Amino acid sequence: MTDLPREPIAIDVGQVLGEVLGDVRKSVTSLYAGLVTRQTGRAVRAAIETRLQGAGTLSLSLIDFSEVAIIDFSCADEVVAKLLQRYLDREPPSAFFVFRGVHEPHRDQIETVLRRQGLAAVVESQPGIFCVAGGHTECEGRVWAVLEERGSVGPDEVERVFPLLDDRAALDGLVQRGLAFRSPRTSGVTALSRMVHHLL
């Protein structure tokens, strides 16, 4: 339906963090998973990138922060901003990401690092509720919300759903920024949340 060559990949950051920390966590007693320090963030990102290596030339990943109690600014930069930077510097993007479990305690850190780098990401802010975090224009936000509400816009529907030229340009921008997926086969545009819905 979406022209993705493979199923979306689900990555539990809490689990990756546990594997990465290994020896570190032997010295602490808390059950909380703290995604803190730049060094840890780098290691978690490297582990995520390793898992993405087998994802093919076009991929969609659900990066799940639900089991992470704390994320600091350094880790938000390493795990979210730098991950996006690496995969979104191609046009069109080769990898798409949805960040799950970005609840209130994580939101400010992730928003801040994304805005600083001029990036944006689709995040699940509450169970089943998605939004765009990071830097985006008012027009991009409005067009994204329409797409999110509809789920998808077929190629023959684009002009009717988005009659304004600016809105259609914003839709193109969302695709280029990895915030929406355009089928190479049909040119229809799909909201990323719909593409990972079955994984939630």
Next chain:
Amino acid sequence: MPASLDHRSIDDFFDDVAEHAGQRALVDARHLRWVDPDGMVGLLLTGTVAGRGGARPRLGLPESPDVTGYLSRMGFFEAARGVFDFDAAPRRTPAGRSDVLLEITSVASNADVHAVVDRVQGQAGMILASRLDYPPSAAVQFSVMLSELCQNIVEHAEAPGWVAAQAYNWARRLGRFVVVISVMDGGCGFRGSLMEEHAARYGDRWGDATALEAAFLHGLTRFPDSGRGQGIQQIRRQVRRWDGAITIRSGTARIGQVPAWDDAPPLVDGLAPFPGSQISIVLPAHVDGADGGARA
């Protein structure tokens, strides 16, 4: 040593130690009557600096059992082994339910920062809510702030340091509770960390004060990566939201973000040269109408 060693008197103490650098030192704490996290962590740091001349300095323990008991509960004497020579200290008694947010903890590695964050999570929510009337979400923001503070040591100092945090009732000074956080190291300081990348563009103006301004006000860092340098900026932002005060001494200068309730100057230069970086944060209890305005 002065009778009171806290965030207000610590600079004079550092200056005294700096002036006697390289000499065999006796740090006489016998008449110490009051010490806060800045005083305790600063005392450890002065011992480290004084010991660089070769011989380990001797510490004369406070005569007040209240002070030695408090130092013991905060883990001062464990941390002081290897820094000072001193007579047998009182055995450490568990802090139990108290206003100690974080006992003195050494910070030298990534694992230490994880340990700090893990430890503080258990206490932070309860103390920040009961003493400062902060919302439940403040515990996470507080932990994030501590993580960024401690990472400054691991990423920039090139030497180990310590962190401690405690809640106090500033009844006379402010009429409300505060939390005092102290993070100090004896490493290369802000000027040393930034020198290679940024000194040339400042020319003759380059020094401790300009290095502090560059990092504190403008977010400069020695790393070319555009994602770096935001730790201190975000700490400042969070401290401002809580109407708190943050000051950083490094070398001969101290810079600060000063709220309306504090009368400290935003920048002091011309202090005695003291190694490393010394960060002090005071977070006051929430009062309705505090606007978070600050000078820097």
